Amino acid sequence: MTDTWNDLLARWRVGAAERERERVLPFAAVDELRTQRFGALRLPRTTGGADASLAQVLGRIVELAEVDSNLAHIWRGHIAFVEQLRWDGWDTDAAARWLPRLAAGEVMGNAFSERAETAELTTRLVDTGHDGLRVTGTKHYTTGSLYADWVHVAAIDASGERVALAVRSDAAGVRIIDDWDGFGQPLTASGTTILDAVAVDPADVFRVTPEDEDRHRYLRGVYQLSLLAVVAGIAQRAVADTVAFVRPRRRTFGHAGETRPIDDPLAHLVVGEISAAASAARRVVLGVAADLEAAASRRDAELLAEAELDVYRAQHTVTESVLATTSRLFEVGGASATSRELGLDRHWRNVRTIASHNPVLQRVAAVGRFELEGTRPSWAAPGAGTRAAASVPAS
Numbered sequence: 001m002t003d004t005w006n007d008l009l010a011r012w013r014v015g016a017a018e019r020e021r022e023r024v025l026p027f028a029a030v031d032e033l034r035t036q037r038f039g040a041l042r043l044p045r046t047t048g049g050a051d052a053s054l055a056q057v058l059g060r061i062v063e064l065a066e067v068d069s070n071l072a073h074i075w076r077g078h079i080a081f082v083e084q085l086r087w088d089g090w091d092t093d094a095a096a097r098w099l100p101r102l103a104a105g106e107v108m109g110n111a112f113s114e115r116a117e118t119a120e121l122t123t124r125l126v127d128t129g130h131d132g133l134r135v136t137g138t139k140h141y142t143t144g145s146l147y148a149d150w151v152h153v154a155a156i157d158a159s160g161e162r163v164a165l166a167v168r169s170d171a172a173g174v175r176i177i178d179d180w181d182g183f184g185q186p187l188t189a190s191g192t193t194i195l196d197a198v199a200v201d202p203a204d205v206f207r208v209t210p211e212d213e214d215r216h217r218y219l220r221g222v223y224q225l226s227l228l229a230v231v232a233g234i235a236q237r238a239v240a241d242t243v244a245f246v247r248p249r250r251r252t253f254g255h256a257g258e259t260r261p262i263d264d265p266l267a268h269l270v271v272g273e274i275s276a277a278a279s280a281a282r283r284v285v286l287g288v289a290a291d292l293e294a295a296a297s298r299r300d301a302e303l304l305a306e307a308e309l310d311v312y313r314a315q316h317t318v319t320e321s322v323l324a325t326t327s328r329l330f331e332v333g334g335a336s337a338t339s340r341e342l343g344l345d346r347h348w349r350n351v352r353t354i355a356s357h358n359p360v361l362q363r364v365a366a367v368g369r370f371e372l373e374g375t376r377p378s379w380a381a382p383g384a385g386t387r388a389a390a391s392v393p394a395s
Contacts, residue, residue, distance in 0.1 A: 005060075008032055013067045016237075017343030025178065025187055026071050030147040034105040039075065042082045044090055048103040054083070054222070054293040055286045058229040062282055065233020066240070069350045070187035072233055074144035076226040077110030081152055083222045084206075087215055087296065097203055101150075109145030109169060111193040112154040114138070114382070121382045123155040125163060125200060133200040135165060139193040145169060146176045146189035153195065154382070157205075162382075164206040173198040184346070184353025217304045220379060221292045221311045227354050228285045228318050235278035235322045238347040242271055242329045245337065245344065267332045277325040281318045288314050305376055312363040312377065319355045326351055 012029050019026065033039070041057050043049025057079065065072035082102065085095050102108075114122060114137070123137025135155050145151045150166050151174065157163050167174060173196040180190040208215070249261045261267045288310045295303035326348040330337045337344055366377040 004036060008036065009063060009067050012071065016068045017341075017346060019068070020070065020187060020346055021340065021343060023186055025146070025189065026068065026074075027147060029068070029071050030074060030107070033071075033075075034107055037103065037105045039078050039082070039105065039107050040103050042079075042086060043099060043103055047099045053290070054225075055289040058225055058289050059282075059286055061226060061229040062233040062236065062285070065230040066236040067233075068187075069230050069234045069237070069354075070185055072230045073185055073188045073227075073354070074147055075107075076223065076230075077144050077152060078108045078148070079226050080110075080219055080222050081108040083219060087218060093203070094206065106149040107144075107147065108150045108152050108166070109142060109148030110152045111139035111142040111145055111195070112152070112164075113141040115140050116382075121154060121156050121162065123153065123195065125155040125157045125165060125205070127158060131197075131199070133202055133205070134197045135167065135195050135200050136197050137195050139195070141180075141190050142176065142193040143188045143190040145193055146178055146191070151176075151193060161207070164208070165200050166204040166206075167195070167198050167200055171198050182353050184349035184351070214299065214301050214304050216379070217308045218292065218296045221288075221308055224311045224315060224358065225285055225289050225292065227357060228281070228314055229289075231318055231322050231351050231354055232278065232281035232285050234347050234351055235274070235281050235325065238322075238326050238329055238344075239271070239274050239278050241342075241344055241347070242274055242332060245342065246271065246332050249333065261332060270328055270331050274325040274329055277321040281322055284314050284318055308377060309367055309370060312367050315355075315358065315360050315363045316367075319351065319360050322351050323348065323355065 008029075012026070012032075018024075037048070038060070040047075040049045041052040041060065042054070043051070045051045061072045061075065061079075064075075085092075085098055088094060090099070116122065121137075123135065123139065125133060125135045128134050135153060137153075137155060139153065142151070146169075148169050151169050153165050153167060155163055155165060169176060175194040175196070176189070177192045177194070178189045179192050180186065180188065182190070246261050246267055288307065291310060292304075292307040295307045329344060329347070363377075369375050370377065
């Protein structure tokens with residue numbers, strides 16, 4: 001599998017900047033990953049998985065993000081869905097239903113978020129009687145669903161409770177639109193998903209008690225670390241792209257004759273800074289992931305709460321350092337470093353866009369409040385009016 005994985009990375013590394021510039025969606029790359037059963041890494045070996053650790057999976061996300069940050073980001077909802085099944089147990093009815101699908105390479109997207117002025121979900125799951133369960137609603141920021149076989153949807157049922165459910169992405173009534181207009185991560189298809197009376201199998205409806213805070217803490221951490229793994233991969237690619245830009249250059253701005261930038265102490269400093277940020281980002285993400293998984297395996301509430309705070313701390317440390325260095329990398333080349341063909345600006349834009357999913361300052365403030373007052377961070381998923389049952393959070 002290692003050779004095949006490395007071959008895939010080498011193949012899709014070429015032309016990443018151009019694909020992003022021309023908005024060429026990576027359907028073919030996702031198909032290759034599906035064939036390799038990338039999404040089955042965390043499944044038990046007995047079902048065809050690799051029984052990989054969370055840190056190992058996120059390590060692969062870092063590697064994939066170094067190749068193409070959009071391609072890595074696409075898997076965020078899938079990773080969280082698998083972790084939901086792991087937490088609930090491989091011996092559950094849901095696992096028995098989903099393990100064969102996931103082991104076969106099928107991919108899960110997500111459709112949790114809505115654009116609304118309140119915390120009320122408008123997507124509704126109704127029992128029509130003669131036509132069974134149907135879900136209707138409009139979702140936004142549905143990252144990865146355009147490439148997926150299934151879509152994981154948050155809705156309100158007839159009793160007013162929040163539920164999660166899964167529908168086929170090609171089912172009648174499902175329309176997924178690539179209308180994401182952000183200046184970063186343009187190929188994630190983080191656009192709109194419209195559900196028009198889509199049939200839902202009752203066996204694919206997930207009901208979660210809002211009181212299970214440990215479960216929610218764990219899944220929240222997984223969602224955030226998936227994003228930070230992408231940031232760490234972007235930092236690694238920024239190092240490689242900066243080095244590739246500097247090495248062949250023959251002249252430094254402001255110096256007569258041939259003064260190679262590769263000999264310039266300032267270039268050494270900038271490249272060293274980017275390298276340090278990339279190395280630290282990867283180590284922080286994978287270290288926190290290992291701690292989070294260890295706390296989850298022990299079902300230790302205190303350790304999970306501490307791990308969640310470490311995820312928040314990592315959001316600040318990783319994001320801020322990588323944002324700073326992906327902006328500073330332009331110091332190695334003057335105006336020529338801003339070439340659209342090079343696409344060095346995409347690294348900063350992509351990190352900035354990822355960081356905006358869950359504003360870093362909010363996370364840092366939550367950590368500060370904990371340090372001063374001892375108050376743990378809290379989060380409630382949008383629900384029906386004031387009944388915001390905390391189901392699987394998507395952001």
